Each structure stands twice: as C-alpha cells, then as structure tokens.
Amino acid sequence: MTAEIKQQVQFKKEKLMKVSKKFRWEGAHRLPWHQGGCQSLHGHSYVLWVELEGEPDERGMLIDFKVIKKIISPLIESWDHATLIAKDDTKLKEAIALLNSKHFILPYDTTSENLCLYVAQYLLKKGFKNLSEHRIDRITVRLQETESCYAESSTVVSLEHPSSPESFDSKVVSL
Numbered sequence: 001m002t003a004e005i006k007q008q009v010q011f012k013k014e015k016l017m018k019v020s021k022k023f024r025w026e027g028a029h030r031l032p033w034h035q036g037g038c039q040s041l042h043g044h045s046y047v048l049w050v051e052l053e054g055e056p057d058e059r060g061m062l063i064d065f066k067v068i069k070k071i072i073s074p075l076i077e078s079w080d081h082a083t084l085i086a087k088d089d090t091k092l093k094e095a096i097a098l099l100n101s102k103h104f105i106l107p108y109d110t111t112s113e114n115l116c117l118y119v120a121q122y123l124l125k126k127g128f129k130n131l132s133e134h135r136i137d138r139i140t141v142r143l144q145e146t147e148s149c150y151a152e153s154s155t156v157v158s159l160e161h162p163s164s165p166e167s168f169d170s171k172v173v174s175l
C-alpha cells in the first residue's frame with residue numbers, strides 16, 4: 001500500500017462516526033386492517049435505537065449520549081404503558097376513552113415503519129439545534145417490536161445553515 005492510499009484510508013476513518021442510544025418501553029396498538037394477529041389490540045416491549053452519524057469535534061466527540069436521551073425521553077414517556085392509536089381508528093379511540101386509559105394519537109397507522117418515521121421527525125423537530133451544532137448528517141432509527149423483528153429508517157439531513165427550526169422539513173433529503 002502506498003503512502004498516498006494509506007492517507008486516504010485514514011482520512012475516511014476519521015470522518016465516519018456513529019453513536020447509538022437505546023430506549024425501551026411497553027406499549028399497546030393494533031392494525032385493524034391487518035390480516036393476522038396485529039388486527040387485535042396487543043402489546044409489545046418496544047426497543048428503539050436512535051443512531052446519529054456525523055463528524056466528531058476536535059476532542060473526538062460527536063454528541064453526548066445524554067443529549068440524545070434528553071431529546072427523546074419525553075416522547076418515550078408519553079408512549080410508555082400507553083395505547084398508540086392511529087388518528088382514523090375511531091373505534092379504538094372510543095374504547096380507550098371509555099376506559100380513560102393512557103394513549104397517544106398518531107397521524108397514521110401504528111406500524112413499526114411509521115413509528116420509526118415519527119421518531120426521526122420528532123428528533124429533527126425537538127433536537128434541531130443540538131443536531132445542527134454537532135454537525136449530524138444522518139439519523140437512523142431502528143424499532144424492534146419483537147425479539148426477531150425490526151424496522152429501520154435512515155434519513156440524510158442537511159442542518160448546517162438552518163434559517164429557522166421550523167424549516168426542518170425542507171432540510172430532510174430522504175425520509
């Protein structure tokens with residue numbers, strides 16, 4: 001290997017860094033249109049991994065794990081021991097209202113894939129300033145419903161020159 005190639009390899013290694021933080025909660029949901037077990041109201045011990053990628057600072061830190069925890073924890077607290085309900089699932093809304101039970105309304109069906117997208121959007125909205133300051137350029141969200149199944153979304157973001165925190169939608173390259 002020539003000196004030039006070695007230099008290139010080292011440069012690439014320095015640029016690539018990921019940090020991941022794990023969250024867990026218990027939640028209920030259903031997919032009324034599903035042709036199988038998910039049609040019934042049921043629960044999961046959800047496991048969520050939030051992974052951030054970017055260039056570490058001169059001290060070698062990309063972003064403090066505590067910062068990720070601070071941004072995401074309020075969402076997890078509102079989902080823990082709650083029933084996640086799609087906004088057009090009126091029957092489930094009525095049933096949960098009758099029970100006066102903790103719940104969270106989502107703008108779409110409560111599939112693992114959609115929950116990944118919701119977490120990514122939440123992270124961008126609530127953590128915009130932090131993600132921008134720490135030069136995060138990719139967000140990966142992995143949601144595990146069971147021991148053997150997970151969904152994952154990977155979002156490339158460009159947060160270097162935000163005009164305002166509300167503009168995050170237009171900064172999302174892929175979601």
Ligand SMILES: [Zn+2]
Pocket residue numbers: 029038042043044145
């Ligand atoms: Zn399920």
